[in-house]
Amino acid sequence: MAKNRVFRLKVRPQGEAKASDFELREEPLELLSKDQILVKVKYLSLDPTNRIWMSDMPQYMPPVEVGDVMRGLGIGMVEESQSPNFKKGDLVSGLLGWQEYSKVEAASLSKLPQWDVPLDAHMGPLGMTGWTAYFGLLNIGQPKPGETVVVSAAAGAVGSIVGQIAKIQGCHVIGLAGSDEKCHWLKEELGFDGVINYKKEHLGKALDRLCPKGIDVYFENVGGEVLDMILPRMNLFGRIPLCGLISSYNAEDKVPGPYQFSQILMKRLKVQGFIVFDFAKDIPAATEQLGQWLKDGRIRYKSTIVKGLEKAPEAMNMLFKGENTGKLFIEL
Ligand SMILES: NC(=O)c1ccc[n+]([C@@H]2O[C@H](COP(=O)([O-])OP(=O)(O)OC[C@H]3O[C@@H](n4cnc5c(N)ncnc54)[C@H](OP(=O)(O)O)[C@@H]3O)[C@@H](O)[C@H]2O)c1
Incomplete structure (x- = not known):
């Protein structure tokens, strides 16, 4: 047998x-x-x-x-x-x-x-992580041309597609990633407008420099300290697709924060958690669109x-x- x-x-x-x-x-x-x-x-x-x-x-x-x-x-x-x-x-x-x-x-x-x-x-891009980027950004983030979109874990599977779709929507896109090599790839090959190596630079100062008009959409992949840096910099009626919280998945103790929770009220933010399969019926259409962008060279991976x-x-x-x-x- x-x-x-x-x-x-x-x-x-x-x-x-x-x-x-x-x-x-x-x-x-x-x-x-x-x-x-x-x-x-x-x-x-x-x-x-x-x-x-x-x-x-x-x-x-x-x-x-x-x-x-x-x-x-x-x-x-x-x-x-x-x-x-x-x-x-x-x-x-x-x-x-x-x-x-x-x-x-x-x-x-x-x-x-x-x-x-x-x-x-x-x-x-044509699988689960591509669909996650697509639905989370477009259905929940609802980015408009000219808006500032920030994405964490930007050089990862979901984040790298989020940033490119946001560029296709005409947004100003800033990516956070944990190495200079990743940042280089995002800026030089994927066309992000700005990148922050959050392990090297002070995140708050870098966000102030790269997002002078504030943040309209924050695509959340990590949680923790990063979220606390983002929340006070969100614009009124900003949107946060809450895709993942990787910084806490290995945690054994209670996870603290977010300490800037009050900003959700002050800025009237929409924060929505989602799971990709909430959008299951729309997966064929999303795959079609992502496949077209891939063929046209508008998405790389x-x-x-x-x-x-x-x-x-x-x-x-x-x-x-x-x-x-x-x-x-x-x-x-
Ligand atoms: N809601 C859904 O349906 C759905 C579906 C798929 C994925 N997700 C979520 O989306 C997120 C990204 O998933 P993925 O599959 O695309 O993984 P990924 O981004 O390809 O890989 C994870 C990346 O997260 C960053 N990271 C790890 N620990 C971190 C920390 N403590 N603080 C900041 N950054 C950290 C690392 O990049 P750096 O070098 O930049 O630190 C790492 O490469 C995860 O939170 C995942 O759970 C959600």
């Missing part, structure tokens, strides 16, 4: 996740039932939210239980199908898990659109690829250390 290699959650991580929090097991591949598909995983997405799923904090999906296969989004190729809707060789995406082969219900899979683009584009399933737990921590540029994923 064919074998699968599978990561199961062994214990809930304390602080940063460690390889020892997982068990990498060899398991037999079970036979398919009606409407099930066997997918050979090719790319496994590593996302900050993986760390949330490993915990038992109240969250937007059930947590991964100890003993379960670690949940993860991925792209793969259909190996075997018991559904009329899929055939061997189809490229698909879905919650495939941290494993070499995934046995899933056909209804949970999507076929990749037949775009003439490299496969990794479906992990970044980078991938950070780590080879080998066994690297998944350590590689996930690259997100928390700022060691990725663009979308981080495992190639199996």
Whole structure:
């Protein structure tokens, strides 16, 4: 019988996740039932939210239980199908898990659109992180031409697309990133108007310099001290799509702040949390638009690829250390 290699959650991580929090097991591949598909995983997405799923904090999906296969989004190729809707060789995406082969219900899979683009584009701009940038910025941020848009984790998978869409909307775009190399990429290749290496420069002073008219839209990816620097600099009736709070995902203690919470009232800000799948019905239209921008060269992207399933737990921590540029994923 064919074998699968599978990561199961062994214990809930304390602080940063460690390889020892997982068990990498060899398991037999079970036979398919009606409407099930066997997918050979090719790319496994590593996302900050993986760390949330490993915990038992109240969250937007059930947590991964100890003993379960670690949940993860991925792209793969259909190996075997018991559904009329899929055939061997189809490229698909879905919650495939941290494993070499995934046995899933056909209804949970999507076929990749037949775009003439490299496969990794479906992990970044044409995948979950691209949709997150698109819906969060356009539906919640509602940027208008001439407005100032600031995005944190700007050289990451979501942030790099947010900034480019904001440029397409005619905005003045400022990105925060944790290295000079990332800042250089954002400014020179992606066309951001200004960049701040928040690890090097005083964030408040740099924001005052680069956002002389204040901030109309702040696309929030990190939380913590960054948010406290942004809030007093927001303009009246500014919008904050609250996409993520990566600075606190490994926290064991209560997370303090935001200390500038009162500014939400003073400036009449709209702060709205969202999860990309709130916009599920609009994903095909968003993919179409993002694909067009990609083809037209109006959106560019980078991938950070780590080879080998066994690297998944350590590689996930690259997100928390700022060691990725663009979308981080495992190639199996
Ligand atoms: N709401 C949704 O549906 C949804 C969907 C996808 C992602 N997200 C959220 O969006 C955010 C970005 O996700 P992503 O997948 O695109 O990851 P990413 O931005 O590609 O990677 C994470 C980046 O965050 C920065 N970072 C890490 N720790 C930080 C800290 N303590 N303070 C400031 N910056 C820090 C690092 O860049 P630097 O080098 O710049 O520090 C790192 O490269 C995350 O918060 C994630 O949870 C939300």
